[in-house]
Amino acid sequence: MDHYYALIMAGGSGTRLWPLSRKSRPKQVLPLVEDKSMFQIAVERLEPLLPPERVIVVASEALSEPLRAAAPQIPPENYVIEPSARNSGPAVGLGTIHIRHRDPDAVIAVLASDHHIAEKARFRAVLEAAAILARRGHIVTLGISASFPSTGFGYIRRGEPLAEVNGFQAYVAEQFTEKPDIETAISFVTSGDYSWNSGMFIWTADRVMQEFKRQQPAMYDALEAIAASIGTDAYLETLERQWPNMTRQSIDYAVMEGARDVAVIPVDIGWSDVGSWASLYEVLTGDLEGNIMRGESDNNLRIDTRNTLVISNRMTVTIGVDNLIIVDTDDALLVCHRDRSQDVREVVERLRAAGFDAYL
Amino acid sequence: MDHYYALIMAGGSGTRLWPLSRKSRPKQVLPLVEDKSMFQIAVERLEPLLPPERVIVVASEALSEPLRAAAPQIPPENYVIEPSARNSGPAVGLGTIHIRHRDPDAVIAVLASDHHIAEKARFRAVLEAAAILARRGHIVTLGISASFPSTGFGYIRRGEPLAEVNGFQAYVAEQFTEKPDIETAISFVTSGDYSWNSGMFIWTADRVMQEFKRQQPAMYDALEAIAASIGTDAYLETLERQWPNMTRQSIDYAVMEGARDVAVIPVDIGWSDVGSWASLYEVLTGDLEGNIMRGESDNNLRIDTRNTLVISNRMTVTIGVDNLIIVDTDDALLVCHRDRSQDVREVVERLRAAGFDAYL
Numbered sequence: 005m006d007h008y009y010a011l012i013m014a015g016g017s018g019t020r021l022w023p024l025s026r027k028s029r030p031k032q033v034l035p036l037v038e039d040k041s042m043f044q045i046a047v048e049r050l051e052p053l054l055p056p057e058r059v060i061v062v063a064s065e066a067l068s069e070p071l072r073a074a075a076p077q078i079p080p081e082n083y084v085i086e087p088s089a090r091n092s093g094p095a096v097g098l099g100t101i102h103i104r105h106r107d108p109d110a111v112i113a114v115l116a117s118d119h120h121i122a123e124k125a126r127f128r129a130v131l132e133a134a135a136i137l138a139r140r141g142h143i144v145t146l147g148i149s150a151s152f153p154s155t156g157f158g159y160i161r162r163g164e165p166l167a168e169v170n171g172f173q174a175y176v177a178e179q180f181t182e183k184p185d186i187e188t189a190i191s192f193v194t195s196g197d198y199s200w201n202s203g204m205f206i207w208t209a210d211r212v213m214q215e216f217k218r219q220q221p222a223m224y225d226a227l228e229a230i231a232a233s234i235g236t237d238a239y240l241e242t243l244e245r246q247w248p249n250m251t252r253q254s255i256d257y258a259v260m261e262g263a264r265d266v267a268v269i270p271v272d273i274g275w276s277d278v279g280s281w282a283s284l285y286e287v288l289t290g291d292l293e294g295n296i297m298r299g300e301s302d303n304n305l306r307i308d309t310r311n312t313l314v315i316s317n318r319m320t321v322t323i324g325v326d327n328l329i330i331v332d333t334d335d336a337l338l339v340c341h342r343d344r345s346q347d348v349r350e351v352v353e354r355l356r357a358a359g360f361d362a363y364l
Numbered sequence: 365m366d367h368y369y370a371l372i373m374a375g376g377s378g379t380r381l382w383p384l385s386r387k388s389r390p391k392q393v394l395p396l397v398e399d400k401s402m403f404q405i406a407v408e409r410l411e412p413l414l415p416p417e418r419v420i421v422v423a424s425e426a427l428s429e430p431l432r433a434a435a436p437q438i439p440p441e442n443y444v445i446e447p448s449a450r451n452s453g454p455a456v457g458l459g460t461i462h463i464r465h466r467d468p469d470a471v472i473a474v475l476a477s478d479h480h481i482a483e484k485a486r487f488r489a490v491l492e493a494a495a496i497l498a499r500r501g502h503i504v505t506l507g508i509s510a511s512f513p514s515t516g517f518g519y520i521r522r523g524e525p526l527a528e529v530n531g532f533q534a535y536v537a538e539q540f541t542e543k544p545d546i547e548t549a550i551s552f553v554t555s556g557d558y559s560w561n562s563g564m565f566i567w568t569a570d571r572v573m574q575e576f577k578r579q580q581p582a583m584y585d586a587l588e589a590i591a592a593s594i595g596t597d598a599y600l601e602t603l604e605r606q607w608p609n610m611t612r613q614s615i616d617y618a619v620m621e622g623a624r625d626v627a628v629i630p631v632d633i634g635w636s637d638v639g640s641w642a643s644l645y646e647v648l649t650g651d652l653e654g655n656i657m658r659g660e661s662d663n664n665l666r667i668d669t670r671n672t673l674v675i676s677n678r679m680t681v682t683i684g685v686d687n688l689i690i691v692d693t694d695d696a697l698l699v700c701h702r703d704r705s706q707d708v709r710e711v712v713e714r715l716r717a718a719g720f721d722a723y724l
Contacts (some may be wrong), residue, residue, distance in 0.1 A: 321697070323698075
């Protein structure tokens with residue numbers, strides 16, 4: 005598809021896969037599901053649809069080097085560097101003006117760098133359908149079939165059917181709800197009208213800039229000021245000066261929740277945000293006893309061990325345990341019940357509070 | 365007490381505390397309970413009773429160096445080197461002839477190098493009482509109050525009261541039973557007539573050599589041949605030549621079970637053989653939640669963790685787990701349910717069978 009661009013958000017600093025993920029080695033640069041990093045897979049699964057030249061990556065200066073090394077097929081100038089992390093709203097805006105500068109007719113798919121998608125062909129097919137809807141002026145979001153009442157995701161309520169495109173049914177997106185409590189999540193899932201908000205959006209550069217202008221005028225002005233300097237010697241200086249005017253907001257909050265003409269395409273593509281060790285466990289394939297062993301060495305011994313994930317490069321022996329997450333890195337060891345992997349985030353906060361910066 | 369010697373058996377190659385204990389670093393050289401090695405503590409707790417000059421240690425050549433370093437107060441010539449490990453019968457015999465060579469009137473306490481004894485003063489007191497009985501010609505054994513029906517220890521049945529010495533009641537030892545099945549163990553413990561066989565024996569050099577002569581004539585002849593060469597240039601050559609004639613037998617089997625005039629002193633001295641991780645857990649003092657953290661670093665974080673032993677020199681985080689043994693060494697990691705620590709021995713056997721010699 006001509007004029008179709010991917011805007012990959014690679015600025016995340018995921019703390020929920022500690023101790024494997026660190027500030028300098030976040031989830032997107034880790035080979036969690038396959039032998040390649042999550043970012044590398046995110047780029048490669050687009051290739052039948054989009055050439056690497058049309059993949060734009062927004063990342064921090066610090067991460068740009070490992071990301072470039074992971075996906076050398078992407079031209080170096082396609083990496084757009086954020087001066088600092090200010091949540092996804094500013095990052096999407098910055099990536100958008102760079103794409104618009106290259107191609108004013110661009111359709112943009114905003115995608116994550118660290119999510120797992122099992123059904124890659126179907127993912128590309130729905131991106132193609134979404135681009136057709138985006139070309140008609142819609143703000144399009146992919147809604148993930150809510151397989152359980154998660155309190156970790158935002159939800160999108162579908163309204164009236166809007167259109168069928170290439171076999172995908174799109175609906176009017178009636179309401180965005182941020183992470184709900186468990187009762188609300190259960191009612192959402194049982195109603196059948198809700199999908200998870202995957203954070204994947206498809207729109208034209210023009211349409212999203214319209215929404216910035218209408219909903220976030222200060223950010224819009226800053227973005228246009230930066231945009232006017234792209235390709236000039238004043239770019240970096242302008243970016244540095246304007247960046248503090250970009251409000252720290254998620255793209256959901258800054259644009260999506262108040263946007264007009266929003267369409268949702270509910271889709272089942274084997275998606276996971278790999279947002280916790282338990283979530284990684286679900287994505288990986290275990291042996292007959294539900295055990296999953298990952299790491300550079302095959303030196304492990306399991307005696308009466310079930311439903312346990314071990315990530316280790318050392319000889320690791322487990323005896324009489326089940327439902328454990330064991331993550332063994334050079335300087336830190338995590339042993340966590342599989343139902344408690346949400347608490348890993350708290351660990352990182354406590355390490356930070358205690359001044360254990362070496363472990364962050 | 366004059367003529368009183370300790371014969372410390374330090375030849376064990378304990379595999380049950382893997383991965384901390386290894387062939388080259390067995391339990392006796394590890395600082396498991398206190399900051400000092402088990403061997404060092406075994407020597408120091410004798411000092412008010414016996415000077416280091418009267419402590420004789422039987423060990424392998426390989427271990428003699430770390431043992432000497434751990435207890436420099438023992439004269440170097442007090443280390444008696446076994447040409448190879450042939451179980452405790454030959455080792456006791458070899459140590460005995462060396463002590464008899466120095467002091468034909470010796471009373472000998474055969475002691476372990478890797479057992480924990482909480483009540484050290486009471487231990488010395490019972491050793492003193494036992495020496496008095498030994499001087500009267502008895503083969504004396506210390507019987508440990510059986511606090512639960514262990515299938516991991518041998519048992520001694522007490523018969524008629526024999527004598528009271530220094531407040532300790534000695535009984536005729538009627539029967540030795542090797543590790544029983546659980547039903548037998550329960551009947552032993554409920555009967556009240558049985559103590560655990562601690563493997564600590566007190567006798568004169570003469571009396572035990574008599575028993576060797578009567579019960580193990582071949583070993584006796586070999587021992588006397590070696591004894592004749594002590595202090596001569598022929599010693600090492602004689603030892604090497606005679607050693608294969610020493611049958612691989614435990615001292616219990618070779619001498620104790622068939623000995624005459626055996627006395628048992630049941631005693632409660634807070635004894636543990638520290639024969640498994642669960643057993644070490646019982647000996648150590650936990651915090652209010654039953655957790656025990658050991659290792660060079662205090663960098664650990666416990667969230668909702670109970671009754672768990674962690675041995676690690678790294679940052680270790682546990683979340684939502686209980687009754688785990690986590691032992692983290694440079695090249696290997698063990699995560700084991702506390703009820704399953706007997707299976708660690710099987711791990712070592714499987715590693716050996718699989719040719720993983722580096723981990724033994």
